[in-house]
């Protein structure tokens with residue numbers, strides 16, 4: 001048996017005012033776009049905004065459904081749009097924010113496990129890490145250099161390949 005280790009470090013800022021201008025702009029857009037979420041069941045409006053390698057900006061918000069599992073998170077709405085509008089283009093940075101209609105919105109958001117899996121596969125598809133800026137409507141901001149570090153030992157394509165004769 002051998003023990004392996006996983007080390008993860010990330011940046012924490014006290015507020016949006018400590019970010020550089022480009023990052024602060026992206027997070028401001030993510031905070032604003034939460035207004036376009038459709039979240040009548042959770043009242044937890046999430047917004048995600050991507051800056052692509054070709055300088056385009058793409059947005060996504062969570063879209064819920066009366067059949068709860070049909071709902072889609074903001075991150076996966078965004079990734080679907082990016083992959084469709086700009087196939088093969090790397091995503092440099094995604095800012096993610098939320099507005100909790102019935103509660104506080106000042107803790108950094110944390111993407112769910114399904115979205116982490118989707119973000120990691122996009123990174124692998126285009127062979128470039130995605131920086132994540134995570135925040136609420138105000139308060140602390142977390143910056144993660146690559147989505148992959150949020151999902152160690154993730155499932156990825158090579159393991160699904162088969163070399164069995166057909």
Ligand code: THU
Pocket residue numbers: 039042044045046061062063064071072073074075109110111112115
């Ligand atoms: N949600 C997102 O869209 N992104 C996240 O990072 C966290 C959760 C959505 C799913 C659901 O519509 C609502 O927020 C409450 O979980």
